[in-house]
Amino acid sequence: TQSIIVEDSYDGVRIDDGKVTKEFVDDMIERFVAQKKIHRRYAYEIILQTRKYFSEQASLVDVEIPKEHKLTICGDVHGQFYDFNNIFKLNGRPSETHAYLFNGDFVDRGSFSLEIILTLFAYKLLYPTGMYLTRGNHETDDMNKVYGFEDEVKAKFSDTMFKMFSETFATLPLAHLVQKKIFVVHGGLSSRDDVTLEEIRNIDRIAKGQPGQGGLMSELLWADPQFLPGRSPSARGVGQKFGPDVTENFCKMNDIDMVIRSHEVKHQGYQIEHSGRCVTIFSAPNYCDSVGNKGAYINVTPETEKGYKLDYVQFDAVEHPKTQPYSNKFRGGF
Ligand SMILES: O=C(O)c1nn[nH]c1-c1ccccc1
Ligand SMILES: [Mn+2]
Ligand SMILES: [Mn+2]
Secondary structure: OOOOOOOOOOOOOOOOOOOOOHHHHHHHHHHHHOOOOOOHHHHHHHHHHHHHHHHOOOOEEEEOOOOOOEEEEEOEOOOOHHHHHHHHHHHOOOOOOEEEEEOOOOOOOOOOHHHHHHHHHHHHHHOOOOEEEOOOOOOOHHHHHHHOHHHHHHHHOOHHHHHHHHHHHOOOOOEEEEOOOEEEEOOOOOOOOOOOHHHHHOOOHHHHOOOOOOOHHHHHHHOEEOOOOOEEEOOOOOOEEEOHHHHHHHHHHOOOOEEEEOOOOOOOOEEEEHHHOEEEEEOOOOHHHOOOOOEEEEEEEOOOOOOOEEEEEEEOOOOOOOOOOOOOOOOOOO
């Protein structure tokens, strides 16, 4: 990217020594709100540095919340940049004392996926312990081809840039463990009863690249909870539905308290199931400009007894510029 010249006429904050600064990120968000872009050299730099960073991370990442600090867990945001930015207006921007964990499905569906993903990656580089990102089933080539992200990147930048996003998505962690007690994953639990946190930590996700239709990695990104005990096939065709007994077994075997996952729209923005052991968090309000659902996020603060306190916060959709939809597929019935 060093060979790409940033013209003197470029009116945005520059990245000089390769280091993303707070000034750069604040300016980038302001430009995105005004539907302006950042220079392609800086987009490339952010993507490449993010790919390098995540390549060195395990597939399960531990998140510890220091005293006086806060962690906010968000679910799917699906290209709804103006709702995504509204979370920061309501709840504060990421910082060294207020971390965010976005739990997958950053892109596709909404027309501002590029703005969301560049903001998330830039914050990861600015505050490595202030931003955590889990891979969702929409951070994959198959979904990006159909649900809009590939077309959006090609329209706003280039094919090359989409390829770089694809390679960087393959390095994203598959799950997080918060305060050693909360397992956070985009979809849910596997079809096997013997999966340990260590096995998840050691998944060679980069060698795998795309999750495919079967195996532990794809199950973590695609599974859904069900009310009844046991497991059943998923209408999605990938991953299974898992019951309260499966969640209980996974928690007991791995000495954790609960699973927080996303992946499904919820009318109230979140839902607590499996007697409190399985929570769905979804952060794209009025999904696809049509569902009418609330968005929600979870504020996690350290607490002496259990080690954490959860506060659920709901929020409504805000206005956004009307632009062309990149995804020609309406809701896939999920
Ligand atoms: O696009 C969505 O709503 C979504 N979010 N996670 N998974 C899906 C999905 C999966 C398959 C087909 C349609 C939507
Ligand atoms: Mn989704
Ligand atoms: Mn999903």
